[in-house]
Amino acid sequence: MTDGDGRALDPFDEVILGLFAAGNTTSNPMGPGYPGAGETLGPGMTMGYAAGRRAVNG
Ligand SMILES: Cc1cc2nc3c(=O)[nH]c(=O)nc-3n(C[C@H](O)[C@H](O)[C@H](O)COP(=O)(O)OP(=O)(O)OC[C@H]3O[C@@H](n4cnc5c(N)ncnc54)[C@H](O)[C@@H]3O)c2cc1C
Incomplete structure (x- = not known):
């Protein structure tokens, strides 16, 4: 989490x-659901971006 x-x-x-x-x-x-294409890539990219911003900005 x-x-x-x-x-x-x-x-x-x-x-x-x-x-x-x-x-x-x-x-x-x-x-456990998979409602449609992009369900793994979308959150992965979004949270990767959020994590990167947080890591840089503290
Ligand atoms: C055929 C296929 C079709 C797909 N189609 C879709 C789709 O249409 N829509 C969608 O949303 N998702 C799709 N997915 C799922 C999506 O590709 C993955 O959920 C997503 O790529 C996961 O990203 P990730 O960065 O978490 O992991 P990964 O992309 O697996 O990246 C993990 C990286 O860590 C590296 N690594 C592993 N072990 C180590 C180590 N010990 N040290 C350093 N590096 C390491 C690996 O080499 C890899 O580059 C598909 C997946 C497959 C296989």
């Missing part, structure tokens, strides 16, 4: 400082 900035969370939903995740290493916002 991550927060909205792609920061990895521990089992207690606390941010693990310095660890970011996106794509297939993370849980998908749609859960």
Whole structure:
């Protein structure tokens, strides 16, 4: 799991400082569903972008 900035969370939903995740290493916002093409690439790219911004800007 991550927060909205792609920061990895521990089992207690606390941010693990310095660890970011996106794509297939993370849980998908749609859960087990796959409503259509782009369901993995879309969130992966979006959260990769968010994580990159957060990593650069702190
Ligand atoms: C045939 C096919 C069709 C698909 N079609 C669609 C589609 O139409 N729409 C859609 O949304 N999704 C589609 N997907 C799924 C989508 O491609 C993946 O969900 C997406 O690429 C995952 O991105 P990722 O960055 O999480 O992982 P990946 O793209 O798998 O990237 C992981 C990277 O980590 C590297 N790596 C692995 N181990 C290490 C290591 N130890 N050290 C350093 N690097 C390492 C790998 O070489 C790889 O470059 C498709 C997948 C396949 C296989």
